[in-house]
Amino acid sequence: MRVGPRHAHVLGSGGVLRTINGGHGRRLTAHRAPARNSWRTSTTIGAYLGRCRSNFGEPTHARPLDRRHRPPPGHRPGPPAEPRRASTPAPAPRPAQGGGDVFETPAPGKPPRFEGLTDKALIQALHDAAAKHKDLGYNQARKIIFTELDNHEGKVKCVYTGRELRTDKIPNASDMNTEHTWPQSKGATGAAKSDLHHLFPTDSKANSQRSSYPFGEVQKVKWSSPSGAKLGTDAEGRTVFEPPPEHKGNVARAMFYFSTVYGKAIPAAEEAALKKWNVQDQVDAAELTRNGAIEKYQGNRNPFVDDATLAQRIADF
Template sequence: MSRLHVFTLMILFVTLMAAPVMSQETLTAKAAMAVTSRIADLEVRQDIERNIELGNISSMEELNALLENVTLLDSSLVTEDDQMPVAERLNDLARRTRLLLEGYRSCENLRNEDLKDELHNLCSKHTALGYGGARKYMYSYVDVIDGRIEGVYTGKFFAPQSAGSNEREGTRGFMNCEHTWPQSFFNKQEPQRSDIWHLYPTDSDANGRRSSYPFGVVVGTPKWQEGGSKLGNGANGKTVFEPRDCHKGNVARSLFYFSVAYNDPIDALQEATLRKWHTQDPVDDNERERANRIEKKQKNRNPFIDHPEYVERINNF
């Protein structure tokens, strides 16, 4: 890591902590490209682009405040080949920034059923990929980190080519696609079946163990457990599936999304547990990054990732 990169990270932290109010002048692809393309250090440039993508830098005021304190290298070192991918990425980032800043304005003063109705309008307008297309996109991009895929329930890693082929889907020892909201509950209908906001790569054995059991907290000795996930009896004596701690909030936000997107209710007992998990396992950078990847293809977002506080403004899913 270069000293310039270390210095940039330090300045980025100080700038973001010091910025009191977001400027109304939002990022545009042209303006952001004009600034960031002058940074010849690829690692520095990518770091800034990533912070734009994550929403840490969401206005020209914030971007300029950061770059005023960074020594830019000779712009002649940036080639045309470097600039083209950057331009394409920044165009996508600018569109996403506009969505994050403006897309939820209609929800500002809404609560309960009114908020659910508005979120339904936002969530339901997406590009349906079909089940095959959704899995292909997941296994080739959305869930590929450092050349491998991690099963969300057990933490097992798999090579992308071992995940979800038609021949191996559901075969023990391979990945398959977990529908957090079970397919049997909506008769495998589209677009629910291919909506990536509730789809995750899972170890096929763990996926089979979960089956269509509701989520909950296992009490007593589990019937099965691996990697932090458990299958066993809940407090009411009925079988529940409890995912490992680092995926509990993701499960909650996926089900909240599905509920408002498709007007499907969540039973009261499960909802109470999901609300706790949403708080205990808050949104992190990995979840935001995955959300950005999904949005590129599906053209919609999960509002409970972008605005976790919406959960508290809805009294009943």
């Protein structure tokens, strides 16, 4: 056999190590070691043969010549094991938004809030969840509105006309005052008088125009503001007040809240307009932020802000 200039080594019988040098046939004989060191000789020769095999392109990871490590007949090696990868920890659950209370908006796939409840049963459940709160007192409520809750960068904006007033205290009532979305003359007394969920800053003249008229859609205008607020009569000839488009949904949800918490009925015609506005002017980030801020002051939230669809499950407030 001709293998070129390299040396090949084979182990003959009797422990003879033969060296073939490129076909010259030279032979070297290694004497066997004493029996007590035979395991060293076997291991050394096996390692030496492994290095020799690498010269011929054969694998070099063969074990030393040891019968104990030979695979059984018919054994087929399996695929090489994949390297172990460091396990990636599962991401921590994200905190819920909206304060983490019972009115938190459910995630997709979760059952709707107050599942299965409608009409009077739903009203009762909402009342039980939202009615308990701190009575701030009217003076404290107004102070919060004009200096913190609705004061943004030193200015307070009228929700009916859009007029802004720079202030850091409760302003003169002839300039800007506090609108009771549910009028005092119709039941906003006691703790309800200072409930922030239906109180908003308003221009005094616009507030006077609203008076205690019900909300509705004006057909014949008697008074109006460039913002879109109107006073006039509806299709049935009733005198109604219509807030500007960007505040219609806020008014509707404040009215639903008041009716639910304080047990006051909303007239059918007014309720129809409010439900329409609740859909048209949906909850925005500012309204959600205000809802959360009020919770810090008086300890409860408006559930109709957290989930405006609740109103659709109540046929008659």
